[in-house]
Amino acid sequence: MKKITVVSTFLFFAAFATFNFGCKLLVDKRLGFSDPGSISKNYSKVQILAEGLVSPWNVAVDESKIYCIDSVDGSVKSFDKNLGGEPAVLFPPDGKPGWDIVQDAKNLYFSKDKSEILKVQKVGGLGNLLAGPSYSVKGLSLSPDGEELFFASFSPIDKIQKIAISGKGPTILLNYQNSPLYLSTYSDTLYWTQGSGLNGSVRSLGFLDKTPNIVFEDADSPTAICTPGSGRGAGSVFWLETGSSKKLKQRTPSGGAIILSGSIGSGNEKGLAVDEEFAYFNYGNSIAKVPINGGEISVLADLASAQFPRGLAIDESYVFWASEGLKPGNGSLRRVPK
Numbered sequence: 081m082k083k084i085t086v087v088s089t090f091l092f093f094a095a096f097a098t099f100n101f102g103c104k105l106l107v108d109k110r111l112g113f114s115d116p117g118s119i120s121k122n123y124s125k126v127q128i129l130a131e132g133l134v135s136p137w138n139v140a141v142d143e144s145k146i147y148c149i150d151s152v153d154g155s156v157k158s159f160d161k162n163l164g165g166e167p168a169v170l171f172p173p174d175g176k177p178g179w180d181i182v183q184d185a186k187n188l189y190f191s192k193d194k195s196e197i198l199k200v201q202k203v204g205g206l207g208n209l210l211a212g213p214s215y216s217v218k219g220l221s222l223s224p225d226g227e228e229l230f231f232a233s234f235s236p237i238d239k240i241q242k243i244a245i246s247g248k249g250p251t252i253l254l255n256y257q258n259s260p261l262y263l264s265t266y267s268d269t270l271y272w273t274q275g276s277g278l279n280g281s282v283r284s285l286g287f288l289d290k291t292p293n294i295v296f297e298d299a300d301s302p303t304a305i306c307t308p309g310s311g312r313g314a315g316s317v318f319w320l321e322t323g324s325s326k327k328l329k330q331r332t333p334s335g336g337a338i339i340l341s342g343s344i345g346s347g348n349e350k351g352l353a354v355d356e357e358f359a360y361f362n363y364g365n366s367i368a369k370v371p372i373n374g375g376e377i378s379v380l381a382d383l384a385s386a387q388f389p390r391g392l393a394i395d396e397s398y399v400f401w402a403s404e405g406l407k408p409g410n411g412s413l414r415r416v417p418k
Contacts, residue, residue, distance in 0.1 A: 126385040126416045129164035129400075133157075133411035134173075136402035138350050138391030140183045145202070146393070146400050146415075149178035149190050152408055156181065156190055156200065159413060161400065170200050171207050180220045180262070180350065182229075189229055189245070191217035197231060199245070211243050211250050219262035219350075221270065223287075224309070230270050232260035240272065240285065253285060254292060262350060266307035266315070271295065273302035273319055282319055282331070296337065300325040304352035304361075311356030312372040318354055320361065322346045328361050328370070340370045341377055349390040353399070358418070360399050362389050367399055367416060380416045387412065394418070 129146065137151035146161040153173035159165065170188065177193040183202070189210070191197050196212025197220070211217070216234040222245075223230065230242045231250075238257040243249035253270075258281075260274040271284045280299040285292045301323035308314055315333035318340075328341040343364045345351055351362035358369040360380075367381040367389055380399060381389075392401035398415040405411045 126381045126414050127164075128412050128414050129161065130159050130167065130413040131411075132409065133402075133413070135404060135408050136390065136411040136413060137178055137404075138181050139393045139400055139402050139413065140181050140188065141393040141395050141400050142183060142185075142202075143395075146413055147181060147183065147188055147202075148402055148413055149181040150411075151177050151179070151193075151390075154178045154192060156188060158202065161395070161398075161415070164413075168204060170202070170204050171198065179218055182220045182222055184222060184226050184245075187245070189220055189222070191220055191231065193218070197229070197243070208247070210245075210247055211241075218260070219272065221263035221265050223265055224267065230263050230265065232257075232263060232272060232274075234259065238274075240270070257283075261303055261348065262305050264305045264307040264317075266309060266317075269307075271305055271307050271317055273299070273305050275299070276301045277323055280321070280323070282317060284317075295331055296329070299329075300327070303348050304350045306352050306354045306359070308354045308356075311354075313354050313356075313359070316372070318352060318359055320344055320352050322348070326364075328352070328359065330359070330373070332373070338374050340374055341368070345389065347390060349402070351389060351392050351401075353392055353394045355394055355418075360392060360394055360418075362392065362401075365389065367392070367401060369399075369418065380418070381414070385414075385416075387414070389414075 135152040136148045140147045145158045147158050154176040155173040156171035157167040179191045179193045181190040194216045197210045198207045200207040218232045221230045228242050233239050240254040241250045258275040263272040268287045278298050280302045281297045282295040283292045300321040303320050305319040317331045321327045326344045330338040345362035353360045360369045366386050368379045370377045387403040390402040400415045403412045
């Protein structure tokens with residue numbers, strides 16, 4: 081079995097030379113933001129779990145494995161999250177670009193950018209089609225009870241939909257949304273990001289409601305979103321804005337708004353995760369963390385060792401991410417201690 085590789089931060093890396101109709105406003109865009117804190121650059125060492133991947137995009141992590149979906153060949157693979165080694169191919173390449181991936185105890189659910197939603201067991205087997213193939217699907221989120229899968233779809237109409245993991249459905253929740261992207265659930269509410277430029281917004285919809293709420297408007301091309309269910313961030317909404325402003329923001333349960341960081345990465349991947357104390361995110365093509373409610377930003381992996389990070393995930397001890405590399409075929413999966 082191939083051992084994981086430790087990457088020194090002293091390696092040289094030649095770098096690279098987004099309708100408010102019918103919605104209730106929950107947080108006014110004009111609320112003042114607190115400023116992000118200072119920056120610490122005490123780099124840890126990064127471990128490479130897998131190399132030579134085509135174009136790894138988003139990832140998920142459980143007790144023993146890291147799972148990755150590829151944005152070019154559409155494959156889904158798993159690797160030992162501690163030892164790396166050879167992958168298990170859970171869904172073979174089909175040439176349909178992969179996008180998001182979420183999990184429950186036994187299954188993976190993943191979306192194809194221009195086609196469908198599929199389900200496959202973590203132990204392998206045939207993939208089951210849940211929705212498609214006429215959808216253009218982006219973000220996914222499981223309901224807290226694990227019985228339903230929410231998703232954002234395009235073409236011909238931008239929609240928020242749900243489908244039972246048993247395959248019943250799908251059900252349209254909202255039509256005529258503005259390019260919805262990523263989703264997250266908290267308690268009995270679904271949250272999502274949508275729109276580009278300053279026409280973006282963060283929105284929510286109660287599971288039993290029919291009218292969405294505006295959590296934050298004039299968000300600058302919002303992408304990844306997290307709504308942690310426990311810890312200091314419980315009840316808060318965290319999201320990335322990847323337009324010209326490039327910020328990580330938080331809306332607190334009381335309605336206050338905080339800029340946790342500027343200078344974030346610019347991709348549409350799910351480069352954000354939150355635990356009991358910190359938010360972890362793509363920080364200008366590095367990996368960083370910042371305390372919930374604001375504070376000093378700590379860079380965990382610099383540009384040389386992060387190697388163009390994409391989607392990330394966390395467990396109790398590590399931050400894991402997909403690294404795109406400079407070109408298809410140079411992708412990798414990496415981790416760094418929290």
